[in-house]
Amino acid sequence: MSKDIRIKKGLDIKLVGEAEKTTENAIVSNFYYIRPEDFHSIIPKLVAKEGTRVKAGETLFYNKDIEAMKFVSPVSGEVTEVQRGPRRRIDAIKITADKEQTYLDHGKLDASADADKIKARLLESGCWAFIKQRPYDVVANPEHSPKAIFISGYASAPLAADLDYTLAGKEAELQAAVTALSKLTDGQVHVSVGSNNSPLASLNDVTVHKVSGPHPSGNVGTLINKVDPVNKGEVVWTVNAQDLVIIGELLLTGKFNAERIVALAGSSVKKPRYFRTKIGSEVATMVYDNGVDKDGNDRIISGNVLTGKKVAPDGALDYYSNVITVIPEGDDYEFFGWNKPVFNKISTSRALTFSWLNPKKKYDLNTNTNGEHRAFVVTGSYEEVFPLDIYPMQILKACMYSDLDEMEALGMYEVAPEDFALTEFICVSKQPHQKIIREGLDLMLKEIG
Structure with missing residues (x-):
């Protein structure tokens, strides 16, 4: 039985360029990149050096502070470059992918496995990177026990991927993942959904909360605050809904399959839709065959427009994002922009702005x-x-x-x-x-x- 959470404070930013619910296979990327900066607070110790051949799911580096925590390759191929920054910091690991993919077999793990076996399997397989903790919003410390686990199955951010669509048909993997996660906490696994049609709404071993209201109703932080806030000395874990599919497939098949359905959205995209790709793939394999002008003055964002990260045209999808947003670069100067009525922008203030008159209007905003x-x-x-x-x-x-x-x-x-x-x-x-x-x-x- 679901428990309703109604959010009244917030703001829905309706933008032009929402992805149509059709999915295509993205052009197979030649190169894949894993960036340690995506795993905040982790100090990487490199295992796979330049020239090393790896299978999909094989270790690239581990956490210096917790050596059992491995971070793995999304594809099989050769590590062709380790990009370094100041003080020889590892900025990125570049993998040239094989045409025929091979996977490291971690072995299946059935539903009867205990918490210690599940934790060890997630750590060695690289799936632990999908589990974050509050406080600090970093990769979870496996030595701490969470009082609860939270999963948001409803994306309310502007142009976000529709999770009801991207998770459809993955019920077996989702169930395997939440059953395993439920054994890692003495509390409950809380899941938020936007509708009863969500693939997450009918899962066992979870407490379902139906959320509604403006953004940030879909943020996992909102779910935590309304259900079980974090006090000093307490820890909760969070997992992105789409990452449950990767965790579940690992437990069911023994393979780390980094496949992800990504929404390509934004007003600079002529044909916004969904693509099937892998973590760390080149954004160019999805962006430039879909009407985005290579010479246009646009910003490519890995993630949504509010929290995403700007990437270069030859950049890569980051580890946690399931949307690529392309909008115009706002580097122009608007003459007397502060002193005239504004009809094409969103504002919470009614001073010289009129977005409140038409709350359902979609806007073509830039980054200015x-x-x-x-x-x-x-x-x-x-x-x-x-x-x-x-x-x-x-x-x-x-x-x-x-x-x-x-x-x-x-x-x-x-x-x-x-x-x-x-x-x-x-x-x-x-x-x-x-x-x-x-x-x-x-x-x-x-x-x-």
Whole structure:
């Protein structure tokens, strides 16, 4: 039986370029990239050096602090380059894929396996990377036991992939994954869905919550806050819904299959739709055969427009994203843009803007921030789009002046950068809220652990 959660505070940003519900196989990528920066706080120790041949699911590097935590190749092929940054930091591992894929067999694991066997299998196979924890929004520490596990099966972000569509037909893998995860916690596995037609709604071993309301109703942070908030000394784990399919397939077949259905969306895409590809594939295999002008002034984003990461035209899909968004680059100057009526932009304020007159209108927005960085202005607007029981302005300021006691008292243990994406979007001061929260979490992780 589902438990309803209704969100009233928030903001739906309706954009042009939503992906049509048709799926094609993407052009097979020649190269795949794994970037350790996708696994925040992990210090990688390289195993597969240049020239090493690997199978799909074979270890590329492990976590220096927890050696049992492996990170694996999404494809079989040859490690042709290890890209390094300052102080020989590993920036990316480039793999030239084989035409015929081979998989490392990790062995099947049946439903009767105990928690220790499941944990060991997820760690050695690379699937542990899909499990994150709060506090700190980092890859989960397997030595800690979570009080609950949270999975969001409803994506409310602008142009996000429809999870009801991408997960259709994967019920067996989803069930295997949640059954295994339920053994790793003494609490419950909480799943949010947008409708009763979701493939996640009929699973066993989970507590289903039907969520509704504007974005960020689909954020896992909203689910945590409304169901079981994180207090000092407590840990919860989170898993992306599509990553459950990879975990479930590993348990059922013994293979790490990094296949992912990705939505290509945005106003710069002439034919937005879904593609079947693999983690770390080149974005060019999906973007430039679909009406995106190679010489156009567009921004390619791995992820959604609020929380995604800008990638170069020759860049790659990051480890956790299931959408590629392409929108116009907003590097133009708008003459007297601050002093004239605006009809083609979204705003929570009614001053010179008219988006409130037509709430269902879809907008063709670019990346322009429409203003420059300035000191915080107290407007009370953050609270209108922030549904968590937390004071957003105060917690942001506490992070900026690094007051750990105040950050703890204000609820820093249960937030992640994505929870502040909307407040950043509407911020008249143009402050980088997600960056501020990330730096605050990093400070807490370093000082408190």
